[in-house]
């Protein structure tokens with residue numbers, strides 16, 4: 001997790017996502033997941049892409065799996081970003097009605113960077129570990 005800068009005063013909160021200090025990567029793209037329902041999302045890993053996911057409204061659970069261990073992480077604040085590194089299987093679920101997920105990516109969209117089959121992911125993750 002990365003802590004994002006937050007400035008709070010009597011008027012409310014201001015969250016700052018500034019390159020290097022708050023977001024340790026070059027951002028080439030961002031996208032927002034909204035109008036989420038009870039259908040889970042994700043079910044893939046990326047070969048090279050690094051991303052930071054920030055829940056700017058509501059909450060959700062992101063499961064991360066490196067091929068050996070898995071962990072459930074609850075995102076429920078705009079002041080924390082979850083760094084999702086390459087070769088990390090992710091599944092997103094339990095979206096609250098007001099959930100808005102803002103995701104920063106260090107590359108433009110490339111479907112060839114996705115691994116959408118879990119068995120392929122596992123065998124690639126094990127090969128990478130052996131190097």
Ligand code: T46
Nearest residue numbers: 029031033041042043046051053084090092103108109
């Ligand atoms: C991720 C998680 C957290 C594009 O054309 N451009 C884009 O920049 C993105 C992100 C998606 N798309 C297309 C690809 C699919 O045809 O939009 C469609 C839905 O994407 P997907 O099913 O991959 O959505 P999620 O929510 O399962 O995954 C997304 C990101 O794709 C992924 O990189 O890590 O959010």
